[in-house]
Amino acid sequence: MLPQRVPIPPSFYAEDTEAPFETCLACDRSLLEDDTQYVIEKGYHSFAAYDVQETVFGYALCLDCHTTLSQSFSSESKRRCTAYLDKHVDLPQRTAALLDRDALDPTRWTEHCIVHDTPKQELEEYQILAHCQGDDLLLTHLPLMIGGTAVDDLVQRLSNETLDELGGFRDEYFGLPPELKSNPQGPVLA
């Protein structure tokens, strides 16, 4: 069955253009022409007292580059992350329920942490992920949101080897300031 499609919501737009991501972070391939599929990951920091959310990082990776990166993860890392997620969430069941209820409103898919069910408003840090093709967001096990605590739990399950791979990816493409470097970014979930 082909996944349902909806327009990409602004929460998944690129920060600098306030429009959908146009190129793959790693290979620079155009994402909006042809039928290239890609994954978007964005990290947010929220300042609850001010009701303000700030994008910490955001990128799109074409599926080829995404596959290359996830293949660099050690099998131990993958096994542990999958076990952690399986313990907390039944993704196929979640997708079925959301398709039933909120198929046309993808923002509803990212309102609660998939692991702890914490509402977005109560999270200081969170990441959102989406699977897209052209201008469309595909409704699969994505889009989803995961809170900072759960991201930390996942990161703790990564082997040193995988952390090095992710660190290399991050240094190559983000050049983040040192204070953010303790928090490795990269597709852990998609």
Ligand SMILES: [Zn+2]
């Ligand atoms: Zn690419």
